[in-house]
Amino acid sequence: ALTAGIVGLPNVGKSTLFNAITQAGAEAANYPFATIDPNVGVVEVPDVRLDKLTELVVPKKTVPTTFEFTDIAGIVKGASKGEGLGNKFLSNIRQVDAICHVVRCFADDNITHVSGKVNPIDDIETINLELILADLESVEKRITRVEKLAKQKDKDAINEYEVLVKLKEAFEKEIPARAVELTEDQLKMVKGFQLLTIKPILYVANIGEDDIASTEENEYVKMVREFAKNENAEVVVICAKIEEEIAELDAEEKAAFLEELGIEESGLDQLIRKSYYLLGLATYFTAGVQEVRAWTFKKGMKAPQCAGIIHSDFEKGFIRAETVSYDDLMEYGSMNAAKEAGKVRLEGKEYVVQDGDIMHFRFNV
Numbered sequence: 001a002l003t004a005g006i007v008g009l010p011n012v013g014k015s016t017l018f019n020a021i022t023q024a025g026a027e028a029a030n031y032p033f034a035t036i037d038p039n040v041g042v043v044e045v046p047d048v049r050l051d052k053l054t055e056l057v058v059p060k061k062t063v064p065t066t067f068e069f070t071d072i073a074g075i076v077k078g079a080s081k082g083e084g085l086g087n088k089f090l091s092n093i094r095q096v097d098a099i100c101h102v103v104r105c106f107a108d109d110n111i112t113h114v115s116g117k118v119n120p121i122d123d124i125e126t127i128n129l130e131l132i133l134a135d136l137e138s139v140e141k142r143i144t145r146v147e148k149l150a151k152q153k154d155k156d157a158i159n160e161y162e163v164l165v166k167l168k169e170a171f172e173k174e175i176p177a178r179a180v181e182l183t184e185d186q187l188k189m190v191k192g193f194q195l196l197t198i199k200p201i202l203y204v205a206n207i208g209e210d211d212i213a214s215t216e217e218n219e220y221v222k223m224v225r226e227f228a229k230n231e232n233a234e235v236v237v238i239c240a241k242i243e244e245e246i247a248e249l250d251a252e253e254k255a256a257f258l259e260e261l262g263i264e265e266s267g268l269d270q271l272i273r274k275s276y277y278l279l280g281l282a283t284y285f286t287a288g289v290q291e292v293r294a295w296t297f298k299k300g301m302k303a304p305q306c307a308g309i310i311h312s313d314f315e316k317g318f319i320r321a322e323t324v325s326y327d328d329l330m331e332y333g334s335m336n337a338a339k340e341a342g343k344v345r346l347e348g349k350e351y352v353v354q355d356g357d358i359m360h361f362r363f364n365v
């Protein structure tokens with residue numbers, strides 16, 4: 001499964017957030033596999049469509065889809081120099097598919113900030129710099145290797161050399177790979193380089209409890225938003241401390257608490273949703289009287305592959321998929337009505353499944 005790694009400098013609220021994540025997971029359901037690795041937290045992906053489908057179908061049970069966060073340990077500063085825990089930090093980041101970078105946007109004199117004062121941009125740049133330096137090293141190594149081949153007029157090597165130099169120049173200016181303009185072909189090539197700064201990133205602005213009702217007035221949040229805009233990165237504003245409390249509540253209590261706070265969706269739910277879409281994930285549903293269920297797939301996957309997520313036999317023996325979009329089903333109010341209106345399609349092997357599709361697979365055993 002794809003996973004998003006939580007990183008941040010010490011004392012920014014990472015553990016508090018990760019605690020909220022594992023709590024929320026434990027509270028929501030029983031995920032036995034979640035306990036295997038203490039650094040992985042499994043959460044349910046919040047989705048109102050699943051609630052609506054449940055109301056419509058009234059199944060015996062409803063199963064949401066899940067998403068994994070990984071807590072990234074290790075020392076940040078000096079990590080690129082490759083010593084012990086710093087090395088571990090980088091190799092842990094290499095293994096995740098996206099980065100959730102927690103930055104401190106709360107002022108609390110009782111909690112020491114590693115660099116003496118709260119400045120989220122400094123925090124962001126400190127970590128980004130370590131990642132950029134590590135990437136610079138990878139790119140330099142590669143350059144040494146392909147340079148010779150490029151000089152021998154090897155076409156692939158020439159193309160690769162060109163990209164590598166472009167990246168190197170960016171890294172030297174402290175620009176991450178994700179902000180470098182690349183052609184589609186170049187991007188494909190770069191994916192093979194295993195760079196850290198090409199991974200999609202989401203900045204998590206951790207604000208204080210007092211700012212929760214007026215998040216956009218927080219000066220630090222404004223700074224983070226401005227920074228992220230220039231990098232084409234996303235921002236989620238949360239209060240990790242409050243999320244920790246929310247994570248212990250059941251659904252009803254949670255709704256009441258959010259209303260009291262004057263917010264529509266908890267910060268953690270936003271974080272889950274945004275991380276999910278940042279990774280290019282999407283959801284399709286199966287809806288029967290026994291079970292209504294959400295399934296995660298990668299955007300671009302075709303119907304047989306999506307069927308294979310449920311069971312490999314579904315993929316092997318795939319015949320067709322009876323498919324209706326969520327919006328159509330809701331508009332017509334029932335599967336039968338949608339069918340009568342011609343909104344239920346019989347899709348074949350080449351059908352690219354869409355986010356929100358409700359699917360019924362037909363297959364040979």
Ligand code: GDP
Pocket residue numbers: 008009010011012013014015016017106108111206207208209239240241242
């Ligand atoms: P980590 O080192 O990044 O894992 O940070 P921790 O999660 O351990 O948090 C460091 C300190 O900041 C702890 O004392 C937390 O209780 C506190 N903290 C975390 N989030 C918040 C917050 O939103 N508001 C306030 N006031 N304190 C927080």
